[in-house]
Amino acid sequence: MSSLAGGFRAIVVDQLADAAGASAPPATPAQRGSLRTIDASFFAPAPEAPATATPATGVTIEVEYSGINYKDGLAVTGRPGVVRRLPLIAGIDVVGTVRASADARWSAGDTVLLNGAGIGESAHGGLAEFAVVAPGSLVRLPDAISSRRAAALGTAGFTAMLSVMALEKQGIGPRSGEILVTGAAGGVGSVAIMLLARAGYSVTAASGRAESEGDYLRELGANTVIDRAELAEPGRPLQSTRWAGAVDSVGGPLLATVLAQISYGGSVTACGLAAGAQLPTTVLPFILRGVNLLGVNSVDAPLSLREAAWMRLAAETRFELLDALSTEIGLAAVPDAADAILAGTVRGRTIVNVHA
Numbered sequence: 341m342s343s344l345a346g347g348f349r350a351i352v353v354d355q356l357a358d359a360a361g362a363s364a365p366p367a368t369p370a371q372r373g374s375l376r377t378i379d380a381s382f383f384a385p386a387p388e389a390p391a392t393a394t395p396a397t398g399v400t401i402e403v404e405y406s407g408i409n410y411k412d413g414l415a416v417t418g419r420p421g422v423v424r425r426l427p428l429i430a431g432i433d434v435v436g437t438v439r440a441s442a443d444a445r446w447s448a449g450d451t452v453l454l455n456g457a458g459i460g461e462s463a464h465g466g467l468a469e470f471a472v473v474a475p476g477s478l479v480r481l482p483d484a485i486s487s488r489r490a491a492a493l494g495t496a497g498f499t500a501m502l503s504v505m506a507l508e509k510q511g512i513g514p515r516s517g518e519i520l521v522t523g524a525a526g527g528v529g530s531v532a533i534m535l536l537a538r539a540g541y542s543v544t545a546a547s548g549r550a551e552s553e554g555d556y557l558r559e560l561g562a563n564t565v566i567d568r569a570e571l572a573e574p575g576r577p578l579q580s581t582r583w584a585g586a587v588d589s590v591g592g593p594l595l596a597t598v599l600a601q602i603s604y605g606g607s608v609t610a611c612g613l614a615a616g617a618q619l620p621t622t623v624l625p626f627i628l629r630g631v632n633l634l635g636v637n638s639v640d641a642p643l644s645l646r647e648a649a650w651m652r653l654a655a656e657t658r659f660e661l662l663d664a665l666s667t668e669i670g671l672a673a674v675p676d677a678a679d680a681i682l683a684g685t686v687r688g689r690t691i692v693n694v695h696a
């Protein structure tokens with residue numbers, strides 16, 4: 341039986357050393373996440389470390405579920421740019437039950453969720469049987485959502501909803517015209533298609549796996565499925581208009597093509613960089629067609645926006661589809677799942693049952 345004091349399992353990202361004890365050679369990642377058994381002393385702040393939540397200052401959560409997002413893939417495989425301190429418990433999502441709280445807003449027994457807000461990056465995260473987190477961004481689990489389904493949505497689902505809300509804020513609605521979703525078979529893409537289709541939008545899904553995942557994407561609600569190769573080639577900065585709006589999670593040349601094909605006054609949300617961080621575009625879509633490029637950042641979203649998005653997820657998720665697009669694994673399978681999400685072979689969402 342695990343306990344905070346007696347020992348619990350966690351995916352810990354740490355410095356790699358070779359057999360002789362030297363640091364890993366430069367060609368291989370210098371750090372990697374692995375399954376370890378740790379205890380509460382892990383949460384004690386190192387003297388030189390930035391202030392972080394500890395059992396005495398934060399909210400202690402007995403975790404039920406976490407998940408694998410693209411960013412977790414980067415962290416666990418040791419890619420640079422995500423993990424900002426070592427050793428670190430990975431996991432940008434947590435769903436579980438409060439066991440103790442230094443903050444009056446939370447009590448033992450509350451079921452809560454947290455996405456981003458620095459966990460799994462600069463603060464210990466949710467891929468563990470226990471988590472200790474700062475209280476400021478915690479959300480009470482809506483009644484309509486089970487812990488498992490909240491993890492199935494996770495950061496990807498939360499970000500998909502933020503993207504839909506951002507389009508709506510620009511006046512886009514089901515009657516505006518066709519909406520394109522890129523990275524369609526991934527986590528953000530799958531949930532975005534499900535939410536948009538349920539709201540009555542006509543959705544085109546762009547996927548690198550259009551053939552193998554076409555039926556899956558149509559089941560989620562896509563009217564049309566196109567091969568992303570159609571959008572990947574660099575083209576003219578203004579092209580024939582095809583889309584009233586788009587939810588993009590891949591960036592790179594593909595996003596540039598999407599911008600070139602947006603109708604007058606249309607909007608595109610950008611949340612990700614699965615195809616790269618560069619954006620080789622011009623100002624022409626913006627100045628000649630009034631196109632809006634809307635940044636979406638789930639990590640630093642204020643609490644009021646988190647609560648609003650999760651209330652809408654509770655009301656607007658088609659849970660039978662969510663169950664169908666989710667795969668459950670245990671903590672021991674996390675390193676392999678991290679490799680798979682970076683290889684682009686994961687469909688939909690991966691839930692981590694931390695007790696399996």
Ligand SMILES: NC(=O)c1ccc[n+]([C@@H]2O[C@H](COP(=O)([O-])OP(=O)(O)OC[C@H]3O[C@@H](n4cnc5c(N)ncnc54)[C@H](OP(=O)(O)O)[C@@H]3O)[C@@H](O)[C@H]2O)c1
Pocket residue numbers: 408409410411495496499522523524525526527528529546547548549568589590594610611612613614615616636637638639681682684686688
């Ligand atoms: N800003 C935020 O707050 C925020 C929040 C969540 C996620 N994100 C970012 O959004 C992106 C997607 O996250 P996710 O969790 O949905 O990841 P995911 O499940 O791995 O989905 C990414 C999808 O992008 C497509 N893709 C992969 N490599 C590609 C490439 N080289 N070129 C074009 N498309 C490619 C694939 O879809 P197909 O096979 O269907 O083409 C893949 O399934 C990541 O960059 C992530 O860091 C950002």
